[in-house]
Amino acid sequence: MPAAPTPENADDTDEALMQRYAGGDLGAFDVLYGRHELAVWRFVFRSVKVQAVADDLLQDVWFAVARHAGRYEAKAKFRTWLFTLAHNRLVDHLRTAKHHTSLDASDDDARSLADTLVADSGFGPVRQLQSREQAAALIAAVEQLPQEQRDAFLLQAEGDLSVQDIAEATGVNFETAKSRLRYARASLRQQLQEFVP
Numbered sequence: 262m263p264a265a266p267t268p269e270n271a272d273d274t275d276e277a278l279m280q281r282y283a284g285g286d287l288g289a290f291d292v293l294y295g296r297h298e299l300a301v302w303r304f305v306f307r308s309v310k311v312q313a314v315a316d317d318l319l320q321d322v323w324f325a326v327a328r329h330a331g332r333y334e335a336k337a338k339f340r341t342w343l344f345t346l347a348h349n350r351l352v353d354h355l356r357t358a359k360h361h362t363s364l365d366a367s368d369d370d371a372r373s374l375a376d377t378l379v380a381d382s383g384f385g386p387v388r389q390l391q392s393r394e395q396a397a398a399l400i401a402a403v404e405q406l407p408q409e410q411r412d413a414f415l416l417q418a419e420g421d422l423s424v425q426d427i428a429e430a431t432g433v434n435f436e437t438a439k440s441r442l443r444y445a446r447a448s449l450r451q452q453l454q455e456f457v458p
Contacts (some may be wrong), residue, residue, distance in 0.1 A: 275339035283330040294323060297340065301347050304419040307403060308351055309358075309400065318354055322347045337429055344420040346429040348412060355408070395453075402452040410445035413438055 275296065281289035301322055312425070325346045326430035403411060416422045417431055426439035
């Protein structure tokens with residue numbers, strides 16, 4: 262059974278925690294998982310659009326973290342390394358997947374995802390409905406992006422990765438990553454014009 266995270270782990274950098282985990286500190290893994298689980302899941306889910314598949318891929322990513330712990334070197338930020346693992350698992354899955362599920366308005370996962378994008382605020386029902394509509398429009402617009410642009414956009418939006426980190430995670434040069442982000446943003450702006458005041 263994993264040890265509970267110790268207070269000193271909570272203030273450590275991700276890289277220090279990963280090195281501690283590689284040295285046998287199970288609590289360090291728990292802290293890393295707590296910090297990054299949701300962001301990795303959202304990144305994967307927004308590409309596969311099926312909760313069960315996203316859950317499986319998330320588990321694969323964290324198994325890979327555990328498997329590679331002994332070989333981990335802090336050459337890049339842990340977050341970049343983690344999202345590289347996630348991106349690689351996603352690419353492998355998309356290559357072998359035979360069916361892709363559409364994220365449409367009748368899909369329960371789509372509604373719940375749109376709801377998660379709406380901030381829990383004190384706005385009234387009309388404003389909340391508008392926010393849900395905007396969230397659903399954003400989801401649909403992101404789905405329309407070519408895979409490379411979608412990956413770059415989601416790595417930045419969900420993973421909070423820099424352009425250089427995205428380039429490393431996807432195995433392309435800086436200019437290619439920057440270009441993919443630029444095209445993704447331009448496409449999203451064009452598709453979401455009706456929501457801009």
